[in-house]
Amino acid sequence: MQTTLTQEEPFEGRTSTELAVGCFTIGTLFFILFLTLKDTSFVLIIGFIFMIMALFLNAIMFCHLLYHFYIFPQQRKYIGIKIIILLSNIPAAFLYYSFLNTQKLL
Secondary structure, rough: OOOOOOOOOOOOOOHHHHHHHHHHHHHHHHHHHHOOOOOOOOHHHHHHHHHHHHHHHHHHHHHHHHHHHHHOHHHHHHHHHHHHHHHHHHHHHHHHHHHHHHHHOO
16 A cells, blocks of 8 residues: 655635735725715715725635635635635625615615
């Protein structure tokens, strides 16, 4: 019986966590600015541009994580947690969006 050792680099998912936390923080700041300012048109325009850029960057990072999830089967639990952290921005964005829609109706 022959055993072969493969030297694999450990996957470092720090960038994906920083991206998720950064997008959540900036999105929350835009939400707070929207709630506190009288003229919100500027915040909505900049917030929409940020949302498009964040969606693009998060989609790229999601594809990157899925690729590494496939090629590093030994680290799937770690990479899966990074994917969940990245996707956790979706419920927060939906909550902010639904709150803004109810504010618009009042």
